[in-house]
Amino acid sequence: MKNNQSVIAATAVPIGLSARLHILSLAIIAMLVLAPAWVCAGPSGQAMSFTCAGCHGTDGSSVGPSMPAIAGMDPEVFVDAMKAYREDKRNATIMNRIAKAYTDEQFQEMAWFFASQRLRLFPQPYDTVLAERGAELHDDYCEKCHEQGGRPGDAGTLAGQWMPYLHFTMEDFLNGKRKWPRKMQRKVDAAIEEAGDDAIPALINYYGSQQ
Amino acid sequence: MTDLTRRTFIEAAGGVTALGTLGFPSLVLGATRRVVVIGGGVGGCTAAKYLRKLDPAISVTLIESKPTYTSCFMSNEVLSGERTLDTLVFSYDGLRRYGVEVVQDTVVGVDPVAKNVQTAGGNSFGYDACIVSPGVGFKWDAIAGYGEQIANESIPHAWYAGPQTQLLRDQIEAMPEGGHVIIVAPPNPFKCPPGPYERASQIAMYCKHHKPRAKVSILDAKDAFSKQGLYTEGWTKLYGYGTDDSMIQWVSAAEGGAVEELDASTRTLIGLVEDFQADVINIIPPQKAGAIAFAADLVEGDWCPVDKRTFESSRHKGIYVLGDASSASRMPKSAYAANSQAKVAVAAIVAGFHDRAPDDPTFVNTCYSVVGEDFGISVAAVYSLDAATNMIEPIPGSGGVSPANASPEIRKREVSYAHSWFKNVINDMME
Numbered sequence: 001m002k003n004n005q006s007v008i009a010a011t012a013v014p015i016g017l018s019a020r021l022h023i024l025s026l027a028i029i030a031m032l033v034l035a036p037a038w039v040c041a042g043p044s045g046q047a048m049s050f051t052c053a054g055c056h057g058t059d060g061s062s063v064g065p066s067m068p069a070i071a072g073m074d075p076e077v078f079v080d081a082m083k084a085y086r087e088d089k090r091n092a093t094i095m096n097r098i099a100k101a102y103t104d105e106q107f108q109e110m111a112w113f114f115a116s117q118r119l120r121l122f123p124q125p126y127d128t129v130l131a132e133r134g135a136e137l138h139d140d141y142c143e144k145c146h147e148q149g150g151r152p153g154d155a156g157t158l159a160g161q162w163m164p165y166l167h168f169t170m171e172d173f174l175n176g177k178r179k180w181p182r183k184m185q186r187k188v189d190a191a192i193e194e195a196g197d198d199a200i201p202a203l204i205n206y207y208g209s210q211q
Numbered sequence: 212m213t214d215l216t217r218r219t220f221i222e223a224a225g226g227v228t229a230l231g232t233l234g235f236p237s238l239v240l241g242a243t244r245r246v247v248v249i250g251g252g253v254g255g256c257t258a259a260k261y262l263r264k265l266d267p268a269i270s271v272t273l274i275e276s277k278p279t280y281t282s283c284f285m286s287n288e289v290l291s292g293e294r295t296l297d298t299l300v301f302s303y304d305g306l307r308r309y310g311v312e313v314v315q316d317t318v319v320g321v322d323p324v325a326k327n328v329q330t331a332g333g334n335s336f337g338y339d340a341c342i343v344s345p346g347v348g349f350k351w352d353a354i355a356g357y358g359e360q361i362a363n364e365s366i367p368h369a370w371y372a373g374p375q376t377q378l379l380r381d382q383i384e385a386m387p388e389g390g391h392v393i394i395v396a397p398p399n400p401f402k403c404p405p406g407p408y409e410r411a412s413q414i415a416m417y418c419k420h421h422k423p424r425a426k427v428s429i430l431d432a433k434d435a436f437s438k439q440g441l442y443t444e445g446w447t448k449l450y451g452y453g454t455d456d457s458m459i460q461w462v463s464a465a466e467g468g469a470v471e472e473l474d475a476s477t478r479t480l481i482g483l484v485e486d487f488q489a490d491v492i493n494i495i496p497p498q499k500a501g502a503i504a505f506a507a508d509l510v511e512g513d514w515c516p517v518d519k520r521t522f523e524s525s526r527h528k529g530i531y532v533l534g535d536a537s538s539a540s541r542m543p544k545s546a547y548a549a550n551s552q553a554k555v556a557v558a559a560i561v562a563g564f565h566d567r568a569p570d571d572p573t574f575v576n577t578c579y580s581v582v583g584e585d586f587g588i589s590v591a592a593v594y595s596l597d598a599a600t601n602m603i604e605p606i607p608g609s610g611g612v613s614p615a616n617a618s619p620e621i622r623k624r625e626v627s628y629a630h631s632w633f634k635n636v637i638n639d640m641m642e
Binding site for chain 1: 261264546547550551554555558570571572573574575577589591593595606608609610611613620621624625627628630631632634635636638639642
């Protein structure tokens with residue numbers, strides 16, 4: 001019986017001053033972008049977001065093993081991702097077909113719904129040796145943008161993210177199927193230079209180990 | 212403020228209130244509202260969970276005749292041996308943790324005037340709103356010589372997962388090396404449109420490794436089927452489809468695929484043009500709404516008409532019909548569709564309890580099929596309601612099936628996502 005899998009809630013994580021200021025600004029933007037939603041007809045942000053749950057889990061906390069969690073996701077990252085899918089700029093399986101159904105405003109409404117959800121993390125198997133190596137690589141090459149071990153932030157959610165999804169994503173970056181964010185290619189190249197073929201699996205196992 | 216999570220901070224800033232994540236509990240209105248949900252499948256479970264999630268003051272009772280839920284989706288993988296039947300069985304305890312009262316009993320009638328539900332166990336449950344999600348029933352008389360007893364004993368339909376799924380698996384394993392399996396596919400509309408073709412694929416995947424001279428034939432009552440182009444591509448690549456040696460044959464209605472009669476003693480199917488004999492026969496009968504829908508007077512023709520803004524029955528106020536039993540064109544009869552419809556009905560019921568008009572509905576369907584090793588395909592649609600025609604229409608420019616001739620990497624990812632879809636649908640409906 002698979003349904004008895006224990007649910008481990010993410011512990012509250014201290015966040016730095018810059019992150020707090022960022023969230024404050026996001027909260028203000030939220031109020032601004034939400035204002036028109038009250039007068040517009042059409043489905044609510046909540047109703048649209050509920051339709052995602054069959055793949056991304058209730059309120060965006062995917063139970064895996066490969067569809068990514070989107071609860072607690074930075075709203076700008078969410079909107080950017082959905083626009084990229086809608087415009088066929090990201091190597092997609094299904095999300096490009098789904099994203100084409102929504103307007104920018106609807107992306108924003110869903111973004112705010114998911115940003116306000118608590119990310120629940122679930123255990124997934126990982127290699128402890130690789131994860132330890134990955135922690136070192138993360139500190140050296142990734143932490144500057146993916147703060148606090150890759151907790152949800154303006155560079156996406158890596159900590160506790162489902163490992164097959166991270167694997168697909170890195171595969172797309174490395175095969176030229178997804179455009180690198182600024183500086184990322186240089187950092188990933190440096191990590192690979194240091195740790196060779198283990199670099200990417202080590203990083204993915206590190207993120208997967210954060211449960 | 213050091214251990215503020217993003218969420219608590221946004222709540223403090225007023226973000227969540229604006230988003231309206233939760234409805235206001237009905238308690239402020241005085242009397243507790245009661246919702247009775249009939250049927251513990253995807254539609255019923257999702258509705259029960261989301262009612263409690265949106266308004267914990269609503270009292271929710273779910274009545275289901277079976278002690279556990281067995282998912283039909285992914286059950287074709289039991290036929291290939293990729294998984295065992297027990298991996299499809301789930302407890303209703305998850306719903307109980309949401310405060311849903313789960314009652315194991317069989318509903319025998321619904322009184323839409325007195326607003327109560329009667330059970331075979333002699334109980335009566337009063338309701339303010341009733342949700343009926345009974346799934347499909349079978350038209351047993353459509354194929355002469357076939358019936359429920361034969362289905363249970365020798366020629367399974369396996370269109371509800373359970374003992375018949377295991378029986379079919381056992382028969383496939385036991386058949387001779389060069390054995391012949393026939394799947395009789397039903398006419399539209401039916402539950403899980405790509406299902407018969409995924410079933411043929413999964414059986415072929417098993418045979419490819421264990422009985423390479425075996426054949427799988429689909430005798431179809433139709434001339435076209437769901438995801439046909441992608442199945443054809445996968446079958447060609449994996450099972451020699453289109454060659455004399457093909458492991459899979461599809462016989463359309465036009466080619467004589469429609470079956471009129473079964474001779475169970477000789478395992479022979481009598482078609483309009485010719486007869487077909489096989490070692491293993493799987494008949495998926497033509498379908499109609501589940502029995503409870505008929506008992507509750509919710510059916511017109513074979514299915515239950517609803518107001519597609521709310522999924523309230525067009526025949527009886529206060530009763531909402533979800534999932535396969537409802538007439539929900541153009542949504543297919545699928546698990547994801549039932550899950551999506553349940554949330555629309557729940558939002559409408561909760562709005563009604565608070566004297567608010569229902570919001571505009573939004574619906575999604577996604578469905579994955581595993582054609583073979585590392586070969587997954589999908590279909591997706593996002594729908595809105597066309598109120599003028601009471602039709603649920605796909606939003607133009609969106610949705611559709613996986614691209615033809617996609618890279619092996621994409622096909623492989625879709626297998627992984629198919630399994631993730633399964634886990635997340637189960638999670639969202641009952642965990």
